[in-house]
Amino acid sequence: MSELKSIYRWLEGQRLKVLGALVATACGIIFSTLIPLVNQTAIDMVIKQTTEGEQTIISKIVLSVSTFQGQLLMCGFLIILFTIINALFNFLKARWSAEASEDLAKSLKDKMYNHIQQLSFMYHKRAETGDLIQRCTSDIDTIRLFLSSQLVEMGYSILIFVIIFTFMLTLNVKFALVSVCVTPILFTFCFIFFKKVKNSFQEADESEARMSTMIQENLTGVRVVRAYCNQEFEIEQFEKRNSDYRAKSYVMTKLNALFWSSSDFLSLFQIAITVIYGAYLSINGEITLGTLQAFISYESMIIWPVRQLGRILTDLGKTTISAKRINEVLSEPIEFEEGLQKPDIKGTIEFNHVGFEYEDHDRILKDITFKVKCGQTIAIIGRTGSGKTTLMNLLMRLYDYTDGSIKIDGVELKHIDKKWLRRHIGAVLQELFLYSKTIKQNIAIAKKDAVDEEIHSVAQLASVHHVIEEFQEGYDTIVGERGVTLSGGQKQRVGIARALINECPILIFDDSLSAVDTETDIVIRKALKERSKDVTTFIIAHRVSTVKDADQILVLDKGRIIQQGTHDELIHQGGLYQTFWEIQNEKEAEVLSLVNQGSEV
Ligand SMILES: Nc1ncnc2c1ncn2[C@@H]1O[C@H](COP(=O)(O)OP(=O)(O)OP(=O)(O)O)[C@@H](O)[C@H]1O
Numbered sequence: 001m002s003e004l005k006s007i008y009r010w011l012e013g014q015r016l017k018v019l020g021a022l023v024a025t026a027c028g029i030i031f032s033t034l035i036p037l038v039n040q041t042a043i044d045m046v047i048k049q050t051t052e053g054e055q056t057i058i059s060k061i062v063l064s065v066s067t068f069q070g071q072l073l074m075c076g077f078l079i080i081l082f083t084i085i086n087a088l089f090n091f092l093k094a095r096w097s098a099e100a101s102e103d104l105a106k107s108l109k110d111k112m113y114n115h116i117q118q119l120s121f122m123y124h125k126r127a128e129t130g131d132l133i134q135r136c137t138s139d140i141d142t143i144r145l146f147l148s149s150q151l152v153e154m155g156y157s158i159l160i161f162v163i164i165f166t167f168m169l170t171l172n173v174k175f176a177l178v179s180v181c182v183t184p185i186l187f188t189f190c191f192i193f194f195k196k197v198k199n200s201f202q203e204a205d206e207s208e209a210r211m212s213t214m215i216q217e218n219l220t221g222v223r224v225v226r227a228y229c230n231q232e233f234e235i236e237q238f239e240k241r242n243s244d245y246r247a248k249s250y251v252m253t254k255l256n257a258l259f260w261s262s263s264d265f266l267s268l269f270q271i272a273i274t275v276i277y278g279a280y281l282s283i284n285g286e287i288t289l290g291t292l293q294a295f296i297s298y299e300s301m302i303i304w305p306v307r308q309l310g311r312i313l314t315d316l317g318k319t320t321i322s323a324k325r326i327n328e329v330l331s332e333p334i335e336f337e338e339g340l341q342k343p344d345i346k347g348t349i350e351f352n353h354v355g356f357e358y359e360d361h362d363r364i365l366k367d368i369t370f371k372v373k374c375g376q377t378i379a380i381i382g383r384t385g386s387g388k389t390t391l392m393n394l395l396m397r398l399y400d401y402t403d404g405s406i407k408i409d410g411v412e413l414k415h416i417d418k419k420w421l422r423r424h425i426g427a428v429l430q431e432l433f434l435y436s437k438t439i440k441q442n443i444a445i446a447k448k449d450a451v452d453e454e455i456h457s458v459a460q461l462a463s464v465h466h467v468i469e470e471f472q473e474g475y476d477t478i479v480g481e482r483g484v485t486l487s488g489g490q491k492q493r494v495g496i497a498r499a500l501i502n503e504c505p506i507l508i509f510d511d512s513l514s515a516v517d518t519e520t521d522i523v524i525r526k527a528l529k530e531r532s533k534d535v536t537t538f539i540i541a542h543r544v545s546t547v548k549d550a551d552q553i554l555v556l557d558k559g560r561i562i563q564q565g566t567h568d569e570l571i572h573q574g575g576l577y578q579t580f581w582e583i584q585n586e587k588e589a590e591v592l593s594l595v596n597q598g599s600e601v
Pocket of ligand 1: 358
């Protein structure tokens, strides 16, 4: 029920059109139901030339013409007139319901997209992309289809039944009651079917969503699949999900087959009762031949729409499930709160006993305390999984810390408006994503009005300008989905240029120099140092050479800061940092000697 209320809410702005479609349906029905009355008059009063048939408004109009030929012509004229008016109302019904449903689908898609944009990072990490796409496309389409045809069809079925039954009652009460005696059984049958099909549609829809997720993941991770020759495994997995979907859809198909055959039987049984009982009444002289004809016409006009109700109720079941799935997304709280502070951010940062854990996970960060002055470079180093990215996620408020306090320029981070905060942080994330757009557009994502000089300047700082210039299309080169036409290092450098475009007071480089060679790494860091004197910079890296020039180095292990200081302090302290330094020095020496041997040979 709450799902139907939601659909009513989403229909805001379209309700008048839906109402218009229903009114047009009712008008169309009235005019189409007048046609059997014209036939009745033609048979009973015009052709048989008697006045013993039931007097109706139609018979009065027809009999007002004095000649036999005139009366016959009037009957023909009325049939044509009612058919044209009926067609006109049908046109209006179809037009208004189509407009209402298309507009609703559009506004619902906009609403979903808008809401998804504002959902928290945590939600997106949890949600399955394929399932979300399914909710934004086929679930909305189910609702659109219901509104464009089934809602008006439902109104049509109910109205045609009420109007025709009233006409029948005015002609003969006893015959009218016998003519609808199977209808309650048909209704009950439809209702039971509706309940059953609702559950099986939910299962089929969810199964389809799982299949979509798999297709989406497979296409996104196509390189991994190819690299590990995982095609057979993926095909096998897809077949499993596809079979599951087929099995669930099959249950629905079986239910449908059962419904249609049983409801066909009930409908034909009802027509048979009407014909037999009508013949009996006619033979006994209780009704005229014209009335019998009118009843048989009416019977065939109502029985199929009543039977259609079953299908419409089935679709209503599907629609409520789709509305529920859409509502689940729309009811997720958005991450942006109103009324938070928008302080002047300069870049002084203070972490005080900060702790954090992901939902239902063990504590990831424990008792993190450090202070950064505006303009300093802070490097974070540690084993994989030690919590370096998580620490930066807290700083960007992608997640909120559970314990302690983080202050930026003296203002508690949780009191700062998220959009405002993120506009002041230029981040090169570990999972770099490039849009299927030009390089220029990819760099200017955070500054749509950036001029070419600005874009070229940040690309130069990121040591990627000369690479881009070598492309045939230069900055207008389109990078494929997820940047497949660029190498890993080129992608990283485009990502760095993107982070620099806004001249933010805080910069984060999360493992962003890992795919560039040591020489380029040095060039980029030097350029950054010169340009960003007042910028507070966080560098997460695994290479000691990348972090050694930082003003402060934090060594993270199992979510704790185990060492803190400058490179010189840390290499004399012993511990993890010194181990990293020694291992990497040894490796470098080994590589150097191999290179030397090679050149001697
Ligand atoms: N969204 C998440 N939900 C649950 N656990 C997570 C989530 N993201 C990360 N983790 C866990 O948190 C821990 C720290 O991860 P994090 O990415 O911060 O490590 P890291 O030091 O940056 O690692 P790396 O050097 O490999 O990038 C890991 O154990 C990881 O499994």
